[in-house]
Amino acid sequence: MDVTTDASAPWLIAGLGNPGPEYAMNRxxxxxxxxxxxxxxxxxxxxxxxxxxxxxxxxxIGAPGPASRRVILVKPMSYMNVSGGPVTALRDxxxxxxxxxxxxxxxxxxxxxxxxxxxxxxxxxxxGLKSMTKAMGAxxxxxxxxxxxxxxxxxxxxxxxxxxxxxxxxELDYFVDRASDAVEALVTEGLERAQSTYNS
Numbered sequence: 002m003d004v005t006t007d008a009s010a011p012w013l014i015a016g017l018g019n020p021g022p023e024y025a026m027n028r029x030x031x032x033x034x035x036x037x038x039x040x041x042x043x044x045x046x047x048x049x050x051x052x053x054x055x056x057x058x059x060x061x062i063g064a065p066g067p068a069s070r071r072v073i074l075v076k077p078m079s080y081m082n083v084s085g086g087p088v089t090a091l092r093d094x095x096x097x098x099x100x101x102x103x104x105x106x107x108x109x110x111x112x113x114x115x116x117x118x119x120x121x122x123x124x125x126x127x128x129g130l131k132s133m134t135k136a137m138g139a140x141x142x143x144x145x146x147x148x149x150x151x152x153x154x155x156x157x158x159x160x161x162x163x164x165x166x167x168x169x170x171x172e173l174d175y176f177v178d179r180a181s182d183a184v185e186a187l188v189t190e191g192l193e194r195a196q197s198t199y200n201s
Contacts, residue, residue: 008070011070012062012073012188013073013092013095013103014075014188015103016032016036016037017033017104018030018033018034018081020080029107030107031107032106035105036074036076039074039181039185043058043072043074045059045074056075058074059072059073062184075088082129084132086132099137100142103187104141105144106127108125108127108146109161110125112149114146114176116144116147116179116180116200117145118187118196118199120142121139121140142192146176
């Protein structure tokens, strides 16, 4: 279902990940990858967000004119497990309704590269979502980027903190591009239309 949005308020898009070059290509950091591409599309550069433990870019998504929407792109710099604090601080600062927040994150229970868009729901063991939900409730949007399950007996924590495999990296740019398209569609067209296009 689509929710009524406040056209005067911006959207806050939080790409979830861990700060630092050692994490940059981890599966757990796909939210950062999508946020980086969206910033590039908007022609913006991430800057430190005042007292909030985050980097932000302000800009617009959508065709120029009344259809374009103001957005705040966020990369929490607090580590994944405590993402909720920085996101909530920025929500309050920019006066963003919770239903105009989007978390972009890795999802174990979906095949690699598959997308699922939804509003609300559980955290499915994802510590970034757990932290956000604890801080602000569950009524925010999610763009879930499938990374698949770990092979064999590999622990989940080890799997998400490993880099994408060389085989996965061949398609990674395409999937990150598609996830960025999905975020833009969610903001400009609403959840149902974006789901019909991108929930494969």
